[in-house]
Amino acid sequence: MATAILERQADPALEARGACHLSIQGVTKRFGTGAKEVHAFGPVELTIEAGSFVSLLGPSGCGKSTLLLMLAGLIPPTSGRIEIAGTPVTGVRTDVGIMFQDNTLVPWRTVRGNIALQLELRGLDPARHTRRIDELLAAVALTDFAGRYPYELSGGMQQRAAFCQTMVHAPPTVLLDEPLGKLDAMTRERVRRDLQELWMRSRPTVVLVTHSIEEAVQLSSQVCLITPRPGRVHETIPIDLPWPRDDEVKKSAAFAGYVNVIGDVFRAYGVM
Ligand SMILES: Nc1ncnc2c1ncn2[C@@H]1O[C@H](COP(=O)(O)OP(=O)(O)OP(=O)(O)O)[C@@H](O)[C@H]1O
Numbered sequence: 001m002a003t004a005i006l007e008r009q010a011d012p013a014l015e016a017r018g019a020c021h022l023s024i025q026g027v028t029k030r031f032g033t034g035a036k037e038v039h040a041f042g043p044v045e046l047t048i049e050a051g052s053f054v055s056l057l058g059p060s061g062c063g064k065s066t067l068l069l070m071l072a073g074l075i076p077p078t079s080g081r082i083e084i085a086g087t088p089v090t091g092v093r094t095d096v097g098i099m100f101q102d103n104t105l106v107p108w109r110t111v112r113g114n115i116a117l118q119l120e121l122r123g124l125d126p127a128r129h130t131r132r133i134d135e136l137l138a139a140v141a142l143t144d145f146a147g148r149y150p151y152e153l154s155g156g157m158q159q160r161a162a163f164c165q166t167m168v169h170a171p172p173t174v175l176l177d178e179p180l181g182k183l184d185a186m187t188r189e190r191v192r193r194d195l196q197e198l199w200m201r202s203r204p205t206v207v208l209v210t211h212s213i214e215e216a217v218q219l220s221s222q223v224c225l226i227t228p229r230p231g232r233v234h235e236t237i238p239i240d241l242p243w244p245r246d247d248e249v250k251k252s253a254a255f256a257g258y259v260n261v262i263g264d265v266f267r268a269y270g271v272m
Helices: 002-006 064-071 111-120 126-139 155-167 185-202 213-219 253-268
Strands: 022-031 038-048 053-057 079-084 096-099 173-177 205-210 222-226 233-238
Touching: 022 064, 038 064, 038 079, 038 233, 053 064, 053 213, 064 079, 064 173, 064 205, 096 155, 111 126, 111 155, 126 155, 155 173, 155 185, 185 213, 205 213, 213 253, 222 253, 233 253
Parallel strands: 053 205, 053 222, 096 173, 173 205
Antiparallel strands: 022 038, 022 079, 222 233
């Protein structure tokens, strides 16, 4: 799958897109005012190196999704500064690929039309990317459903279509908010492998929000542990395991060691 996803067609708009360095400087987020104010997140200082795969792990409500939305420029921080590749994030970033747990497929377009929409929104001509769309569809086993509408797909199929949407413009920065949460266990494992292979081949900067310690350890170059709300960085743990993180690696004592160490942190917080 990854090979297909990463093959880029000769469109300068999709070429020469290096991975981006992300910088989060003293960022906080508060929602509401007065008695209803919620201090959701921060202050946080965090640097995410270009080409790394960072998972954000933390208890429910600690502000992980809020951070992702701020990184994408969809909501502003209350204070602090976010930069992608040295440029302050001040609004929606079209060079970022983002995927949520609930997909953003529009009901009036087919699967192919939904994928094409992400190109159109960026001023790219879908007709020039037919091969890429076909390869993405094949990679997630949706070729036969390209002409179907979202309501005709299962939840897992909708997420796979949404994955194609996220990747079709070859984003140098990919933000994933529990994208695999609603997938069945077998599909989830397959998409994890695909995601890993994809990252290894083209090394976009990936930030993944997940509740699964195993998923974070399997996929990440670093796992960032976030405290209960208001979320702060407890620790960033480099995951020094060989790639690819196949079944052999997942069965290793070192893998189990990382899972235990991270689990101990959350057990100490009383959230596990
Ligand atoms: N638009 C909003 N208005 C008010 N409060 C909000 C808003 N969005 C998030 N919050 C609050 O901010 C806090 C962090 O929410 P967020 O969704 O970022 O957490 P999370 O770590 O992603 O949680 P989960 O793991 O359950 O998805 C929560 O207390 C939530 O209620």
